[in-house]
Amino acid sequence: MSVDDWILALHVLSAFAMAGTLVVYWVLIVAMRNIDTASDTIAYARVATLGSRVVIAGTVGTLVFGLWLAISKPEYQPWDGWVIAAIVLWGASGFTGSRAGTEYTKPLVRAEELRAADEEGAPGELRALNRTSAGLLMHTLSSLLIVVLLAVMVWKPGA
């Protein structure tokens, strides 16, 4: 395998880390819709915390290794239309994903406050935070952008 082959493998592995974690977040979003206790919210947050580390590594790796390939491979240029489209989609997905993360951190912060006070919270309070519609919207957008990004990477329009 050449260096470019290795970089391509790392690029795709990073992309799987990024996109696969979005799937993990979907599982958490569905599972937590009926969670209404501080202890359960904190328990599920352990998975989300691991996911956030993986998604950050994957997001950075996807861009860095992808740009490396665009510069290194003679058949591609960083200013090719499909490369620019991919970078824009990557940025938009990262932004919406980050906004979703902000919304889904709110129930965890509240759950930790409640645990510090040795309480489980008023009925419905954490459930409402776990069902954040803003977070769901942002995560849906982020996921759709990743699907479009995958389509751009496969079809490479204009290449």
Next chain:
Amino acid sequence: MSTLAVIRPDDWNLPLFVHVLGAIVLVGGVAAAASALAFARGNAGMLRTGYYSLLAVALPGWILMRVGAQWIYDEEGFEGGEEPTWLAIGWFTADPGGALLVVALVLGGVGFRRLGDDKGSGLLKATMVISLVLLAAYVVAIWAMSGKPG
């Protein structure tokens, strides 16, 4: 994927898209299952999440990935004895890996049903271990399918 784009006809794009999309769902579903089962510490809700992640996310993802794999394999027209190493790794991860996924589902299903009797945690641990093994195999497969050694 970009190397493939240089040499593959446009007809292969849709099956490749289906294959990769299914693989992403599969990897995400197995990762969710492994992490939920690993962090559950006896939490019944998380054990349920881990099991249903395998059943309702990873299994459909495997089917989509496998359909896409067969589709693009038929398009490429490989013949017996001519398959490159990366493809052999892909098949090994897909088919025996699929069987292992079914084993994890059966063990997890039995374990989940026995949780009410304070049994089944061992079976769910086995499901978690199999999920971690599958994740490791998927990393190797993604490396092989994209880097194409040999």
